[in-house]
Amino acid sequence: MHISKKLAEAQASGTPAFSFEFFPPKTSQGVQNLYDRMDRMHDLGPSFVDVTWGAGGSQSHLTCEMVHFAQTVVGLETCMHLTCTDMAKEKVDGALSEAYKAGCSNILALRGDPPRDTEKWKAIEGGFRYALDLVKYIKAEYGDHFDIGVAGYPEGCDDQKDQDILMEHLKQKVDAGGTFIVTQMFYDVDNFCAWVDRCRAEGITVPIVPGIMPISTHAAFLRRANGMHCKIPQKWIDALEPIKNDDAAVREVGKDLVAEMCRIIINHGVLALHFYTMNLAQSTKMVLEELDLVSQGGTPTKKALPWRQSLGLSRREEDVRPVFWKNRHKSYVARTQDWDEFPNGRWGDSRSPAFGELDAYGIGLKGTNEQNIKTWGKPETLRDISDIFVRFIQNDLKTLPWSEAPVTDEAQAIRNELIDLNRRGLLTITSQPSVNGAKSSDPVHGWGPPGGYVYQKAYLELLISPALITELIDRIDRTQTMTFHAVDKAGDARTNSNSDGPNAVTWGVFPGKEIVQPTIVETVSFLAWKDEAFRLGTDWANCHPAGSPSRQLINYIMNNWYLINIVDNDFHSSSGIFDLFEGLQVQDLDGPIESSRPTVNGHGPKPLAELNGNHKVTNGRVFEEVLN
Secondary structure, eight states: OOOOHHHHHHHTTOOOEEEEEEEEEEEEEHHHHHHHHHHHHHGGGGSSEEOOOGGTTTTHHHHHHHHHHHIIIIOOOOEEEEEEEEHHHHHHHHHHHHHHHHTOOOOEOOOOOTTTOSOOOOOOTOOOHHHHHHHHHHHHHHTSSSSEEEOOTTTBBBTOOHHHHHHHHHHHHHHEEEEEEEEEEOHHHHHHHHHHHHHHTTTTTSSSEEEEESSOOOHHHHHHHHHHEEEEEEHHHHGGGGGGHHHHHHHHHHHHHHHHHHHHHTTTTOEEEEEETTTHHHHHHHHHHHTTTTTTTOOOOOOSSSOOOOOOOTTTOOOEEEEGGGGGGHHHHHHHHTTTOOOBBBOOOOTTTTOTTTTTTTTTTTOOHHHHHHHOOOOOSHHHHHHHHHHHHHHHHSSSTSSSSSSOOOGGGHHHHHHHHTTTOOOOEEEEOOOOEEEETTTTOOOTTOEEEEOEEEEEEEOOOOOHHHHHHHHHHTTTSSEEEEEEETTTTHHHHHHHHEEEEEEEEEETTTTEEEEEOOOOHHHHHHHHHHHHHHHHHSSSSSTTTHHHHHHHHHHHEEEEEEEEEEOOOSSHHHTTEEEEEEESSSSSSSGGGGGEEBBBBOOOGGSOSSSTTTTTHHHHHOOO
């Protein structure tokens, strides 16, 4: 979506929009840390983010990679910086092509700073001299595909202080195709407001986005202000100088000063704020909280769908996904990145999509062995394992091998039931409670357009001992309302579903629209997820030394236990899915793995022959067709 359109919507609604700037880090670990931070900052609700461009495209590959990650994986509308500095036409063409393929539809066209070893800026042969030339070229080559942002300088720039000349240049860039303006950072808000008024008087009507630099430390504040030749109001100097050696106090006072400046900007009719984050989150988040633009602690914004949408070139209309990747969004995007089409409206032929291989980047377990051992410890008994899962549900742990993010507020409705299952050695991977007609505006369950209602079936996915699987399936068969898929690492698969077609587990009803069914359970996707789920467990085991009790324990679970998903198709029922497990538990959670025998109401598991006869490979034809 074009940034100018987002800004126009903010102006029309009276709700300020805000955005973040990031730059390419210098190390691979810095890149990964930034990706994690971008993922978290998505939930603050920025209208867009932009990614800077090194002089001469010195980090162009990383800029393009970051644009692709933000747009496709994180689902953030992204604007790519593009400069003229040391950029031949061929380099510009390559950068625009990469942005286009990533689904990016916004470019910030800049002249750029001179390289560090050059005192004055000069164009290279076959390159572009001014940002105006770049704007014209992008417009000529791509028409209206790219929204083109241009820079504004309320306090002048390094090689030009004459505001009359700068205003003339700005008007030329806008007339040539610039659709929004992002300004250099400033702290003199009165000067900025006067500059905005002058822009409007000169006939510049496109949205203006002020550049806001939060304050993290006193030294950084002075360095950046002096580097950009920003005027610092005396009030700010008087407030910060006495506390300059106390970083926490500087952040707190700086937050108030920057927030006050932002309020003046908003009251002047400019409903947009662009934060130069310096790849950090805290100072920006503090200002947004002070302005009440996000809730304290940061809350995910209104969702169009129950899961985070990708904004990749061919994925914008995607609106159906399997529930199995509910807690591993990035992995799902990676494993489906080569699809030519993505489910829209309904999940089509489930045999046609081919999920990507497990050795693709970003699919395996994240973190080093040392980091993961520090997070999850060195479990030596099943109770140690179950305690890890319980701590995750209680939010004492922020991740599991199968979950990239903490437990959501949605789980609060079934939190006690999940804790109880895990304490009995039934290890829950993914879950959702039933919802019967919550408003689409509901802060926990809501999604989609206003005025609608959303529904979902209770869903549970867990790892279960092979000695308990037959009893559990027998109980499911007696319910008449529940369906399941179960499989072990070796591919021994069971289901009572009549087909391998999709079963919608969330849906919404909205004014003037067909029923939307964005989350499903279906056979082929589950078998693809099975490979990933057992791979993640094996990766976890391999964090521990060979022969260690922890590696042996986790590998035993991965090699012998079943992964099962259960859907209660009666969405009116809130507890039926948990009633299935009454009396089911692993008896000796503290003993060695071979003595940890499951029990049913205090007795051993039923022999195969005592069950109802269709438990072992219920509807085996479906799995045979899929597996062969």
